Amino acid sequence: MEIRRTWLLKDQANLLQQLSSLLSKGYTLNEALQFVMMHLSKQKKEEIERCLQQLKQGIPFQETLQQLKFHKDVLAILLFSEEHGDLCYALNESSKLLDQRLSHLEKITKVIRYPLFLLFSVSIMIYIIQGVIGPQFQSMYQSMNISPSFFTSLLLYMFEGIKWAFYLFLGVIVLLLVFYFLVFRKKSPHEKMSYYVRIPLINHFIRLFNSYFFSAQLSSLLRAGVSVFDSFQIFKDQHYMPFYKEEGIRVIEGLTRGEMLESLFLKSNFYDDKIVQVIAYGQANSQLSRELYTYSQFLLDQLERKVEKWTTVIQPAIYLFVGIVVLIVYLSILMPMYQMMNQI
Secondary structure, three states: OOOOOOOOHHHHHHHHHHHHHHHHOOOOHHHHHHHHHOOOOHHHHHHHHHHHHHHHOOOOHHHHHHHOOOOHHHHHHHHHHHHHOOHHHHHHHHHHHHHHHHHHHHHHHHHHHHHHHHHHHHHHHHHHHHHHHHHHHHHHHHHOOOOOOHHHHHHHHHHHHHHHHHHHHHHHHHHHHHHHHHOHHHOOHHHHHHHHOOOOOOHHHHHHHHHHHHHHHHHHHHHOOOOHHHHHHHHHHOOOOHHHHHHHHHHHHHHHOOOOHHHHHHOOOOOOOHHHHHHHHHHHOOOHHHHHHHHHHHHHHHHHHHHHHHHHHHHHHHHHHHHHHHHHHHHHHHHHHHHHHHHO
């Protein structure tokens, strides 16, 4: 039966956090779900009831949430918890990850919402000036046999340039869509990631998140007593995140050849540079799980700080751009009028 997406990210984070809290107080998973179910809407109650029935049939918890269309990162984390056995930790980490995504999305939306409205309004003004007012001024110049001033001509050329820049932007968007559907979608996860880490501005965020997810999940597996080799076998066997599946294959092949774990990550361009030092230090003092967990929490904080930094830069930059465009629009209307008045 096809289930519509009724669990928004916020709902998913709330459910996971509530379950984590109840498990930490001694509840079993079934008891926690039954308790949480009392406070949900009718439709969500029915879906959680189906989850309980599936759990009684022996279906893994992450598979029941997959049917509810929970986020793939959550499903992957819960799949790893089946190996390390710490479901409470996995639920808490999943909730934190979703909360951070929601927080980042809310901050970015709040920052760009009003500036985007201004840009839209200014775009309409530019269109009106370019298509209506500009031609009328040019017609008046011709009828009055007046040559436009250098500044007036410059403004008119600027608007003409803005129009062609907009067409160029649309063309680039169309080409990117064609590239995505005809070429990019057919690439392997590693090839896709190679494109992602070349994109300016976001490549560092991608490397930080890759390093965070890998460190957090590997540390939880090692803490449960799973060996490094078997941990990457689990990465290889999971199917929710194809990139980490291929990484598991790559690392297993390297370990089989006798290569050191840190050297395998030194060869990769998909992670933060410091992950090599963390792995080497953790193996040297036999505390790899502890070092990776500490490192993962540090990366989570670093991602938060970087998003806050960018949100404080984006809004002033958009306001400055809108202000310059408004000034140009204002001058493009007034300057021809002043010139005509001086010619009379």
